Amino acid sequence: MDYLVVELSRLQFALTVLYHFQFVPLTLGLSFMLAAIETVYVVTGKDVYRQMAKFWGKLFLINFALGVATGITMEFEFGTNWSLYSHAVGDIFGAPLAIEGLMAFFMESTFIGLMMFGWNRMSKYGHLTVTYLVALGSNLSALWILIANGFMQHPVGDKFNPDTMRFELANFAQVVFNSKAQAEFVHTTVAGYVSAAMLVMGISAFYLLRQRHRAFALRSFRMAAIFGVTATMAVITLGDASGRTDYLMQEAKVAAMEGIWDNTKPPAASWDIVAWPNQKEMKNDFAIGIPYVLTPLLTHTMNEPVKGLRTIVDENKPKIDRGIDAALALKKYSETQDATDLAAYQVNAKDLGYGLLATEFAPHFDLSNITPENRQQIIDKTAKASIPDVWVEFYAFRVMVALGFFFLFLCAFGAYYSLNCKLESRRWVLRLSMWSIPLPVLATLYGWVTAEAGRQPWTVYEKLPTFISASNHSVGYxxxxxxxxxxxxxxxxxxELYLMFKFARKGPEDDGGDDADMAALGTSGGAGTIPSAAPAAKNWQ
Structure with missing residues (x-):
């Protein structure tokens, strides 16, 4: 086995997801934001909201098209670069992906055409219905993809068949209603709403700083800021719920996220703001923390200890020992098809994944070469490799959290000044909003790294190791x-950047507003009064 091929396969898939994931959250968030804007248009009848829906719809369409183009490759990579993974769990993993393609994606892409080109061909209510269907399709796509990913994080509803050497679908309902998948879905989609809010706020701030499209920009900023406050509070709350799910299901991930090496002693356990994890010696060389925060943060109690990585490593050693026996018995059964060998495998079947993980450290990658003399050494090495990279987890998580609270701060100030008609005089809010447009992309990418790097060294948690899952390609390929x-x-x-910049700089097709429109907003060009020469009202259509 060539480790370089495995690492290159991981790198390529990671880059595929990182590229693709720049588009996904914005698509999810803009779809519902468009629905909200168009709802206001239908209720109030004001053409400025129609103009807003059409303009932000163009940016949504650009983002959606590039998201589709980058997402298709990702599904092919399961077969090209991760063929053993596809063979082993394709029955479970493939079902939600197929449903996503057949139902959600086609629903979304079909109604996008009606949404973009049906403004003058449909009634207000008909077009609004289509917009909501686009939003529903977008979020259903995310649901089915995250159901597939949820199985990788917390495998349920499956059964391993020793005759075919594959994991087979045993209970589809368990796969769909996997608590880990549902927690991931709500956290990820609401993070997309924050991304959309920040984009709309940033571009609107750009117009306001240049005194362009003011009626349009002021309304867009106000809706986005209020939308952003709600979404950011939700994403922080749901992030805590997702972390609680990880605490119950993936102890090693949570311990790595917090840099916890030894079992904590509540209630004074310290939450480290910064640290320098030392994976080799299993300790933090340096840390600055806040006492009495970690225990309630993770356990939601004041007296429950948190398990450290040293304890997790020690607890994994018996699993590895039993897993080696299970793997050896399974190999013998595949050769003999003898019921006695099958029974021997079934005794330790639940720990098979840990036995497969030990293959990496067995002589010549063959568990048959394990002897009583080297067995404990192999178990010890495997146990240390059974936890994720703490440095990556610790800082990816903190960057994501820090950005989340920054978004809450910015959206809250933006909403406050917008509702109090002081936005244009608070240029620092406008400038900060404009320069913060790319930050939600970073937040979601660091969130993805936290979730996926924390699952390592597994592609399917505790069942299928990553190094076994890759295809057998050459390094040159x-x-x-x-x-x-x-x-x-x-x-x-x-x-994507060229088109987004082009249409954002160009702005909405129509511009202007009347005195009553600007008075209703209570804004002006910097002095806080309505301009005496307000532009005449135009047809926003």
């Missing part, structure tokens, strides 16, 4: 495909 992929996807990013 992987370098060639990776280089081509980077060039292609970088061109997609360039196209």
């Amino acid at each position: 992987m370098i060639f495909s990776l280089a081509g992929f980077v060039l292609l996807y970088s061109s997609f990013i360039a196209v």
